[in-house]
Ligand SMILES: [Fe+2]
């Protein structure tokens with residue numbers, strides 16, 4: 001595979017120089033992106049040299065290069081995974097036909113909406129995390145959040161490339177709009193709920209990377225199955241970057257859990273707030289919140305949109321090609337959790353309209369594996385406490401459970417019980433204030449805030465006390 005063309009203004013492996021119209025559209029968008037980055041990207045660190053990885057090829061054996069770079073000078077580019085010769089559409093009504101290299105006219109609007117919805121999440125998370133650099137628990141973590149931020153910026157580029165290359169004027173207008181919406185803005189909010197929530201502290205940030213970036217993984221993975229080949233190839237490469245974001249989340253929470261356990265042992269007490277730690281019940285409440293808002297991102301349990309995306313060949317299932325059924329699903333059923341009066345029951349529903357729920361199931365299983373690894377840390381410290389995922393019906397705003405109050409263990413509760421107990425289940429004002437009080441920057445190389453353990457190893461084989469960001 002050819003590496004990335006770094007000689008042009010926009011690094012790419014899509015032979016951009018052969019398409020002057022597209023090249024001009026993207027070169028016209030680039031300064032607007034940079035303006036957005038200056039306005040909404042990490043506050044206060046734009047001039048600092050940060051040790052970042054940059055994609056330099058799409059080779060599975062080594063696609064990244066690490067070096068110091070000032071973030072506005074980061075080489076955001078357009079990289080698609082290698083084409084699979086003879087690739088076919090693998091599911092839905094067009095199954096067996098050659099994958100589309102151009103947008104099928106009749107699916108134009110639907111496909112554009114799918115791409116815009118994914119694209120909108122990328123800049124949103126950068127906006128949500130804009131202030132966190134100033135309260136970093138270490139230089140190592142500071143570097144990691146910036147790595148995540150520049151890659152979300154690149155993911156925006158990835159989606160804008162598809163819009164500009166394949167959707168003409170509508171696509172260019174959508175590309176502009178992606179830079180105009182703002183996370184949490186009353187007039188021009190981001191499209192999806194979780195991307196309008198605040199990420200006010202690092203506990204929330206790590207939870208966001210674990211739960212919300214993981215939603216990204218599952219959405220990208222099902223778009224990677226798309227019959228629209230450029231979308232598939234784009235998403236396949238994005239997934240390699242996404243893995244690091246989830247690592248940041250999982251390892252971050254694990255280090256907070258580890259620190260909590262160390263403090264509990266040291267002080268023979270559960271009350272860690274005296275000792276500058278984050279106690280496990282507080283971690284559980286943050287987990288409950290971030291898990292539930294991320295579950296909403298998968299949409300309604302029963303969805304004709306999801307069925308259409310599948311039948312039209314636009315969005316597949318997670319690991320579609322590894323499944324051995326007919327990939328049409330017209331006769332199949334799938335068990336779906338539903339509300340039945342005062343009870344939550346599981347019923348078999350037509351598989352096509354249940355695809356959101358199926359993807360949510362894949363996601364929940366993946367989350368559970370991470371939680372088990374956190375519990376392993378707790379167990380090794382000999383502490384009798386288990387973190388758990390909340391029931392899928394807990395604290396939902398979308399789908400059949402939005403109408404009811406449900407406890408984290410999956411009981412439908414009265415409004416009175418909810419009012420009396422939700423402080424045990426979701427972060428309280430007290431929790432938020434305490435976590436906020438911990439958010440004091442630690443920027444000496446190799447030093448870490450009181451509430452988080454150091455990582456087992458540094459970035460790219462470097463020591464933990466490496467100067468990951470030159471604050472000068
Ligand atoms: Fe992303």
Ligand SMILES: [Fe+2]
Pocket residue numbers: 152213216242245
């Ligand atoms: Fe991400």
